[in-house]
Amino acid sequence: MSDVVIAGVGMHPWGKWGRNFVEYGVAAARAALADAGIAWRDVQLVSGADTMRNGYPGYVSGATFAQALGWTGARVASSYAACASGATALEVARAEILAGRCEVALVVGADTTPKGFLAPNAGDRPDDPDWLRFRLLGATNPTYFALYARRRMALYGATETDFAMVRAKNGRHGLENPNARYRKAFSVDEVLASAMVADPLRLLEICATSDGGAAVVLTSAEWAAKRGTEKPVAVRAISTVTPAFPQTVIEMPNFSTDSGVAVPDAVTPFKSAIAAAAYEEAGIGPEDLSLAEVYDLSSALELDWYEDIGLCKAGEAEQLLHDGDTAIGGRIPVNPSGGLACFGEAVPAQALAQVCEVAWQLRGQAGARQVEGAAVGITANQGLFGHGSAVLLSV
Amino acid sequence: MADGATRERVPAVEGWFSIGDAPALIGNRCTSCGTVFFPKASNFCRNPDCNGEVFADAELSRTGTVWSYTDAQYQPPPPYIPRGDPYQPFAIAAVELEAEQMVVLGQVADGFGIADLHVGSRVELVVETLYSDDERDYLVYRWKPLS
Numbered sequence: 001m002s003d004v005v006i007a008g009v010g011m012h013p014w015g016k017w018g019r020n021f022v023e024y025g026v027a028a029a030r031a032a033l034a035d036a037g038i039a040w041r042d043v044q045l046v047s048g049a050d051t052m053r054n055g056y057p058g059y060v061s062g063a064t065f066a067q068a069l070g071w072t073g074a075r076v077a078s079s080y081a082a083c084a085s086g087a088t089a090l091e092v093a094r095a096e097i098l099a100g101r102c103e104v105a106l107v108v109g110a111d112t113t114p115k116g117f118l119a120p121n122a123g124d125r126p127d128d129p130d131w132l133r134f135r136l137l138g139a140t141n142p143t144y145f146a147l148y149a150r151r152r153m154a155l156y157g158a159t160e161t162d163f164a165m166v167r168a169k170n171g172r173h174g175l176e177n178p179n180a181r182y183r184k185a186f187s188v189d190e191v192l193a194s195a196m197v198a199d200p201l202r203l204l205e206i207c208a209t210s211d212g213g214a215a216v217v218l219t220s221a222e223w224a225a226k227r228g229t230e231k232p233v234a235v236r237a238i239s240t241v242t243p244a245f246p247q248t249v250i251e252m253p254n255f256s257t258d259s260g261v262a263v264p265d266a267v268t269p270f271k272s273a274i275a276a277a278a279y280e281e282a283g284i285g286p287e288d289l290s291l292a293e294v295y296d297l298s299s300a301l302e303l304d305w306y307e308d309i310g311l312c313k314a315g316e317a318e319q320l321l322h323d324g325d326t327a328i329g330g331r332i333p334v335n336p337s338g339g340l341a342c343f344g345e346a347v348p349a350q351a352l353a354q355v356c357e358v359a360w361q362l363r364g365q366a367g368a369r370q371v372e373g374a375a376v377g378i379t380a381n382q383g384l385f386g387h388g389s390a391v392l393l394s395v
Numbered sequence: 396m397a398d399g400a401t402r403e404r405v406p407a408v409e410g411w412f413s414i415g416d417a418p419a420l421i422g423n424r425c426t427s428c429g430t431v432f433f434p435k436a437s438n439f440c441r442n443p444d445c446n447g448e449v450f451a452d453a454e455l456s457r458t459g460t461v462w463s464y465t466d467a468q469y470q471p472p473p474p475y476i477p478r479g480d481p482y483q484p485f486a487i488a489a490v491e492l493e494a495e496q497m498v499v500l501g502q503v504a505d506g507f508g509i510a511d512l513h514v515g516s517r518v519e520l521v522v523e524t525l526y527s528d529d530e531r532d533y534l535v536y537r538w539k540p541l542s
């Protein structure tokens with residue numbers, strides 16, 4: 001049997017702690033190993049998700065975490081895929097296990113982030129679109145989120161109140177999450193009273209940048225069975241697909257979309273393709289889901305995800321929200337962790353944090369935010385430069 | 396700023412747009428498959444079915460349709476250079492160019508804000524000052540709402 005399972009998960013709480021990212025990674029790794037009941041010396045591969053904002057140690061995160069935990073001769077890998085880095089690191093570990101090259105792998109992502117907007121790295125780089133978009137356009141990440149939000153209003157009649165309702169829901173969910181940075185409930189009116197940042201999105205609706213760390217221990221199903229691992233969570237699929245040309249939705253940090261004059265539009269838009277690849281690999285459909293963790297970089301973006309991961313048809317996300325379907329207790333809770341709204345984004349840790357939450361939910365260990373009878377869950381995210389990921393888990 | 400007539404006006408980025416009475420974005424077109432690029436492509440065509448390596452400069456359509464829009468109510472971080480103190484918010488539009496079948500992001504012209512825009516409205520390309528130093532005005536392309 002070649003399946004791969006999650007034997008343990010762990011996190012360092014999100015916040016603005018201002019300490020070295022390695023501390024968070026080690027704390028998360030130790031928590032995940034303890035959760036799995038596995039000794040550090042039994043880990044055969046360390047797969048790190050890189051951070052770009054912490055110098056060289058961040059670019060070789062696998063080795064950085066391995067050294068911090070104490071060199072054991074384990075093999076290392078380090079991955080960077082913007083917001084999908086954690087899932088890519090997970091995929092590296094899974095592939096090594098599936099290939100029979102190891103049985104126990106530790107996947108770790110952690111970050112320390114600067115205050116305020118995520119700005120490009122310092123220095124003049126007129127050939128780098130991520131530098132140029134700030135210089136020529138003053139286009140921050142919220143600029144792009146706001147463009148999608150306004151587009152959604154124009155296409156489907158979404159309102160600022162709808163967006164605020166998403167934020168209020170996630171605030172209620174995050175209240176019960178000890179790893180969340182913001183554990184405060186906001187009413188729709190309070191959200192609507194927060195400062196406008198990038199019209200139509202307000203301060204409370206745009207995710208902050210956070211410090212944090214998350215880790216996952218993967219093993220072969222056979223190894224877990226032999227060891228008597230309690231409540232192993234099956235990794236049913238990991239999708240790390242790229243867009244198909246021409247990509248006709250404007251993406252961070254680009255100035256333009258691809259031109260569609262020579263090649264017809266892709267049948268499946270990128271964000272839908274991310275989840276579709278996971279469903280196809282697993283032979284599982286959105287109708288089988290018990291919950292989803294999606295990348296709510298903005299409140300409005302969560303509504304787009306409902307459609308992109310197939311919870312409803314295009315234009316129906318607001319109805320799903322209003323019906324209470326995506327709140328805990330509803331038909332298909334989305335972001336029971338509280339999502340990015342309650343965490344803020346710790347880039348290389350975030351895709352792993354999504355996986356941690358789904359694992360806890362599927363093991364019935366999510367405490368007061370538990371989704372009853374959770375059996376199948378998906379994570380989905382999208383980041384800069386054509387990256388995105390989805391991870392499908394089941395028990 | 397006093398002797399504005401003698402100030403040098405230079406693009407904030409080289410080769411992205413023309414300056415004049417009817418300014419236009421300057422992209423290029425793959426001579427093999429016809430795909431248009433902005434900013435310009437070089438060395439390789441990004442169409443997966445095309446191995447083109449030769450590109451001809453192409454002026455893009457000067458008018459387009461608003462795909463979406465927003466504004467920046469807080470000052471963006473460097474390398475953005477604010478034009479003045481206190482900070483003045485500005486609008487940004489993503490504009491669909493019909494002939495090129497692409498969407499191009501740009502700031503919205505001075506004096507216009509989100510109240511002047513809606514999805515589907517028409518805009519025209521203009522060139523305005525992005526920021527200035529003691530000797531020069533640095534220019535950028537912008538989208539100006541058409542009434």
Ligand SMILES: [Zn+2]
Binds near residue numbers: 428446
């Ligand atoms: Zn071509």
